[in-house]
Amino acid sequence: MKSVFSREIKEEYILIHLDDDPLELKNFARKIQANKKNISFKIISVVNLFDFKRIIRSFKKIDFAVLDIFLSEKDHKNGISIVSELRDLHPEIIVLMSSNLDDPDSILQSLNAGADEFLSKKLKTENIVDKILTIRKSAYLKRGIEHKNIPSDRKYDTIDFAGESLKKVYLRIPQIINSAITAVYVEGESGTGKEIIADLFSSFILNGPFIKINCGSIAPSLLESVLFGYVKGAFTGAISHKSGLLEDANGGWLFLDEVSSLSANAQVALLRVLENQEVTRIGESTPRKINVRFLAASNIPLSSQVEKGEFRNDLWQRLCETEILLKPLRERKKEIPDLILFFCQTMQGGPYRIEKTAMNVLCQLPWDEGNVRELRNCLRAMTEHQSDKVLSPMGIPERILAKSKKHDEQNEIISDCKNNILIRTTDENGKALTFKQMCDELLDKYLQKFYPSKINLSDAAKKLKIARSTLQIKCKKLKKY
Incomplete structure (x- = not known):
């Protein structure tokens, strides 16, 4: 008698499909369920945006979403309109846009919305499961997401790094x-x-x-x-x-x-x-x-x-x-604790430990000049004053602490108003920025503040009272889009 413990456990994914054509929903589900791999899919077929929005809030995690770009007129919106909300609720979801139109505009709309891939309804793909799993692997690598079900192509782990x-x-x-x-x-x-x-x-x-x-x-x-x-x-x-x-x-x-x-x-x-x-x-x-x-x-x-x-x-x-x-370290301060712990483990004479107070102080410093290298050199300097391999706040070089005071003085004017945005008037070499450069800097900081994860072009353009196409061009120049 075969033991139940010898059976292979199937992988199971949740896929939600939005399309106003019931026949299209049925045909797609049939292709998914017909796969011969040891993979199981729970497929949720939805014909309108109202039900779709309700359903995506009822699941803790959804793995895939297939969205029809052009829905019926009664919805007054298309599948692209839901992408941002979908990603907020399910950050690791793979979003696939779908359409009968294989035209540049459909592809551009999908790309701008932040979709991972475009699926043409004209394409008679029988191995659809292989396709979407390949898309998932590629998308996760692009986003920098590791996943237990994605085999690694890495050959070496000889280079030490953190962040x-x-x-x-x-x-x-x-x-x-x-x-x-x-x-x-x-x-x-x-x-x-x-x-x-x-x-x-x-x-x-x-x-x-x-x-x-x-x-x-x-x-x-x-x-x-x-x-x-x-x-x-x-x-x-x-x-x-x-x-x-x-x-x-x-x-x-x-x-x-x-x-x-x-x-x-x-x-x-x-x-x-x-x-x-x-x-x-x-x-x-x-x-x-x-x-x-x-x-x-x-x-x-x-x-x-x-x-x-x-x-x-x-x-x-x-x-x-x-x-x-x-990005400079000042724009990715969440990485500072990991970097500090990494350097404490790898510096000569280590491993070292660091007092919580010292960690807190280092995380508050501006790091507006030397970036990660400056942080590493600061920690090396702190080892001169270590006691039993423990780094204390008193070991932080005075010149590093002085930069914090200067930085605070520069920001004093807006420290009591959270809605203000501080921009530079000079570049790294002290040369005055042009009016155009300062405008670009202001737009960059504005988008960082109000759209930290994903820019909603339509929403931002409406608030800034400029054309969406104009904002898109500016974002591309700023390498924000």
Whole structure:
């Protein structure tokens, strides 16, 4: 007799389907239930928005939602109108928009609403379960969500790091490496973790080189010879043939740190490499074929450098097939406790412990200059005054504490009014911001304050009394959408 304990336990998901066509609901449910995998679905079919809103509040968790974009006229709304509310109630839900119209506008509406994928009703997909589970895996990796039912593609855990921001990047890297992407752009202030990202990429590169170069540390006159190599006699001192880093990176990746410091000549030469995947050594006329993917990092927004005419727009477009944006520590203060505990465990002479008072003080400091690096260096300094491996608040350097006083003085004017928004009038170098830059800063802070998780473009545009399309363009420029 077969034991009941030997039976496999089925995975079970809850899927809610909104469509005003009962036949479409029936056909979709049939396809889902016909799957031959060891997976069970509880399907809730709904024909109107009123019932849909009531049902989504009655469940603690819903795994998938399929929403018809164009509902009947009596609803006066479409499926897109419910996405924001659905995500608020079920943060990890996978949202799939559905329509009979395979047109750009339907796709754009789905994308702008924050849907994870678009399903055409015209597509006669029989293996629909495989499709939505694949979408779920991809969406979770993109959002930086780990899940027990999603197999990990990670090969190494040799790079030490902490913080939700880097964790999300870590989960994205296998997706990027296994894609057709040939150039990744990383942007963040100094000390936010761009070099850590390069190390994480390197840990996933199994079958090829990963070469690093700091473009700002090499004299412009030497940079081209370092990148492209040279032949014997090409210039004084060229006593032998030498390959450049681009050739050395053939079959792998090249990390260009401080890419904004490339000279005009180097930018032109690198553009040709990105376009043709060919490199010509200095003093040689015959190009050599290469196959290199690029990771480029900058602590100065390249978009602003392009506007100033200091960086080529065509090169910037080619380096930014996809981007990784690292926010400064002052904008992700929730990560500070995890970072502190991480550094306490990994610093030389540790592990250390930290007093609760010291932890509270560090979490309140502005960290408006050196970011994560400044926090790490502060903790290292605190170890000089440790007692029995415990870090106390009195060990915090005076210069760090003084920054808090200065920061408080700058914010004193609005400290008693929670509805005010403080913006900078100067940049990181003390240079006065233009009126346009201050307007962008104000809009950025406004959206952070009133739409911290997901921007509702229609609602925001209505409150700001501007066209939705105008706000969408501004949000894209601010990299908020």
